[in-house]
Amino acid sequence: MSAPAKVLLVEDQFELRDLLCDVLQDMGMEVRTADDGNAALRILEEWPCDVLFSDIHMPGGVDGLALAATLLERHPEARVILASGHPRYQLAPLPAGTRFLQKPFRLGQFTDLIREALPA
Known part of the structure; x- marks a missing residue:
């Protein structure tokens, strides 16, 4: 049996973060959560994830784009999904291979x- 996929979930709206965490755990994944980019960077120092799901716009100075770029620099095999309430055309370019989910x-x-x- 293979190890569960590791997902880092970064979302500043705690109700949404808790709901998505429950869904991921129900899917059999190992999940860590953060409420901003700085907290997520601290997690990534010790816990490289397979998949990053992050809101783009967050408090604290480190947005989802910067977080994704940092993760992909360290772990190019990681997968990234970024979400925003803003339409994609209003956002800065996403890192190559990044998926986008409109809120x-x-x-x-x-x-x-x-x-x-998920990794194959």
Whole structure:
């Protein structure tokens, strides 16, 4: 049996973060959560994830784009899904290979993107 996929979930809205964490755990994944980019960077120092799901706009000075770039520099094999309430055309370019999820989204859209991002 293989180890569960490791997902870092970064979301500043705690209700959404808790809901998505529960969904990921129900899918059999090992999940760590952070409420901002700085907390996520501290987690990544000790716990490289397979998949990063992050809001783009967060408090604290480290947004989802910077977080994704840092992760991909250290672990180019990682998969990244970024979410925002802003349409994609209003955002800075996403790192290569990054998936985008427009908020608000349905849980089915979230779980589909997570499954697609999982290592084979």
